[in-house]
Amino acid sequence: MKVRKAVIPAAGLGTRMLPATKTVPKEMLPLVDKPAIQYIIEEAVAAGIEDILIVTNRAKSAMDDYFDYYPELERRLESAGKEKELEEVKKAADLANIFYVRQKETKGLGHAISRARRFVGDEPFAVLLGDDVMRSEKPVIGQLIEAAEKYEASAVGVQEVATEVIGKYCSVQVSPLEERVFLASDMVEKPRPDQIFSNYAILGRYVLSPGVFDILEDLEPGYGGEIQLTDGLRKLCKREKMVAVDFQGRRYDTGNLKGFLEATIDFALDHPETGDWLRGFLKDKARGL
Ligand code: UTP
Numbered sequence: 001m002k003v004r005k006a007v008i009p010a011a012g013l014g015t016r017m018l019p020a021t022k023t024v025p026k027e028m029l030p031l032v033d034k035p036a037i038q039y040i041i042e043e044a045v046a047a048g049i050e051d052i053l054i055v056t057n058r059a060k061s062a063m064d065d066y067f068d069y070y071p072e073l074e075r076r077l078e079s080a081g082k083e084k085e086l087e088e089v090k091k092a093a094d095l096a097n098i099f100y101v102r103q104k105e106t107k108g109l110g111h112a113i114s115r116a117r118r119f120v121g122d123e124p125f126a127v128l129l130g131d132d133v134m135r136s137e138k139p140v141i142g143q144l145i146e147a148a149e150k151y152e153a154s155a156v157g158v159q160e161v162a163t164e165v166i167g168k169y170c171s172v173q174v175s176p177l178e179e180r181v182f183l184a185s186d187m188v189e190k191p192r193p194d195q196i197f198s199n200y201a202i203l204g205r206y207v208l209s210p211g212v213f214d215i216l217e218d219l220e221p222g223y224g225g226e227i228q229l230t231d232g233l234r235k236l237c238k239r240e241k242m243v244a245v246d247f248q249g250r251r252y253d254t255g256n257l258k259g260f261l262e263a264t265i266d267f268a269l270d271h272p273e274t275g276d277w278l279r280g281f282l283k284d285k286a287r288g289l
Helices: 036-046 061-066 071-079 083-093 109-114 140-151 212-217 229-239 257-270 275-286
Strands: 005-009 051-056 097-102 125-128 132-135 154-160 170-178 181-189 200-208 242-246 250-253
Touching (some): 005 036, 036 051, 036 132, 036 140, 051 061, 061 097, 071 083, 109 229, 140 242, 154 181, 154 229, 200 229, 200 250, 250 257
Parallel strands (some): 005 051, 154 242
Antiparallel strands (some): 154 200, 170 181
């Protein structure tokens, strides 16, 4: 079993980031100098993924343009001797084989994933949510792929969250297999306090067996009237083996304002052009200057 393909669902409406996301896809909002989705594609590529499908909608064509060549701009940069900028501009277009499919109606994450059936075919595939950006030494999706390949199972990426906030996530029933890897036997989306299985919450990364597509096709709308991926995964983990990987890395939900700002600040602190300056700026702010 080898994971070669990835799906990035990016067809959500982004209502938590309005008004900016009225015309700019939230995945295209920059984290310092690159759009959020580029970090996600770089994570997939670093984990050995070759083919990537982005699930988009009619308001997201800025994404396909971004991952394309732009000859007029490239010629201008070349004649101005702006080699670094030219390299960066071209790099985005050469990152991976990127494919697109439109989710014609915004019917939920499970529905978005089901649009990938023809692209995926009959092999396991990675899923990286378009607004969950990770910072880690080893690519987070690579950590999941390793466990999925070892156990010949689907895998969900989890981390422990506080009891007060687990109700915002999907809580997973887990039993230990090895350090940081669990068997996942059940899960519940946005649990009430009496429904919590554990404090392990699924956070934006999955490796799924193609068996999920039959399940998604038959699913009724769930929480919020949407076809929920979690409802499909709940059925999948009862039919086939699924592991939960407590991944190493920091996850940012860039689909909400605070997560977006946290990512912006952390990435800017690490960036060679902005790190020292931002540290000084924040110190001055903290001193009330
Ligand atoms: P979110 O829950 O973040 O929803 O979706 P959203 O619509 O993008 O944002 P808000 O809540 O309105 O601010 C999680 C992931 O699923 C994708 C989103 O693009 C995001 O990557 N998604 C969601 C779809 O692709 N299609 C959908 O119908 C719903």
